[in-house]
Amino acid sequence: MTDAPGAQPSDITYAGYLALDDLLAAQHPLSNEHDEMLFVIIHQTKELWLKQILHEVAQAQGLVRAGDLVPAYKSLARVSRIQAVMTMSWDILATMTPADYLRFRGVLGSSSGFQSDQFRRFEAMLGLKDARFLKFHLERPEAHAALQAAIDAPSLYDDALSQLAVAGLPVPPDVLNRDVSRPYEPSQAIEDVWLEVYRDTTRWWPFYQLAEKLVDLDDALLTWRHKHVVTVERIIGRRRGTGGTEGVAYLTETLQRRCFPELWSLRTKL
Numbered sequence: 001m002t003d004a005p006g007a008q009p010s011d012i013t014y015a016g017y018l019a020l021d022d023l024l025a026a027q028h029p030l031s032n033e034h035d036e037m038l039f040v041i042i043h044q045t046k047e048l049w050l051k052q053i054l055h056e057v058a059q060a061q062g063l064v065r066a067g068d069l070v071p072a073y074k075s076l077a078r079v080s081r082i083q084a085v086m087t088m089s090w091d092i093l094a095t096m097t098p099a100d101y102l103r104f105r106g107v108l109g110s111s112s113g114f115q116s117d118q119f120r121r122f123e124a125m126l127g128l129k130d131a132r133f134l135k136f137h138l139e140r141p142e143a144h145a146a147l148q149a150a151i152d153a154p155s156l157y158d159d160a161l162s163q164l165a166v167a168g169l170p171v172p173p174d175v176l177n178r179d180v181s182r183p184y185e186p187s188q189a190i191e192d193v194w195l196e197v198y199r200d201t202t203r204w205w206p207f208y209q210l211a212e213k214l215v216d217l218d219d220a221l222l223t224w225r226h227k228h229v230v231t232v233e234r235i236i237g238r239r240r241g242t243g244g245t246e247g248v249a250y251l252t253e254t255l256q257r258r259c260f261p262e263l264w265s266l267r268t269k270l
Helices: 020-024 036-065 069-093 098-102 117-126 131-137 141-152 156-166 188-199 205-236 248-256 261-268
Strands: none
Touching: 036 069, 036 117, 036 156, 069 205, 098 205, 117 131, 117 141, 117 156, 117 205, 131 141, 156 188, 156 205, 188 205, 188 261, 205 248, 205 261
């Protein structure tokens, strides 16, 4: 049990404050295989970090939407560092050999990280909107509603583009007024706007730094995806994923996605 909400500071214990009894009782391997505990903890840890990531991105979005670009950098930088920790955790999972994994893979049924609602919310908040993932959360109404809300709301990139327009840069009305629930489509006009920012960094310093923080997020997400591909191939080869995906083939396809496409394409034209 946790310490009582009205407890005095002197009465609060480490275990109570962190609800350790609940946290450490949340691992329920379905087999007697030694390595299943690692599999559970790795994925639960990722979900905890994703909870913090969503917390930070929401904070950053609120600041950017209000025009407070500089304070938003802290949360965005923190997200990038969390992403780095999540990427490193694949190395721990990779200590599990194919033989180790195949001993308990059957108990996983159709469950898969592919179905993580928090990861899909993170993608949606960065602009990778895909309503097809909603169907995996029909049995969890709150998760479904949260993912739907993230898909329907402006992304972090939408908020950044709106602030470019507020600053007087020529962001086209069709971009500002687009259906934000749809996937973002790269725009030559937006690339030109960002090019202006990058060609005069002194004048547009807050936007230039915001852009680089956004690229950090995209870079870290791509690095995470790549390490995911390598780890999955190392453990299960080219088998189909437990969630019914093509496994490595599907994960490899995700490496082509960019949350902030013009921030990548402009580099060729600088």
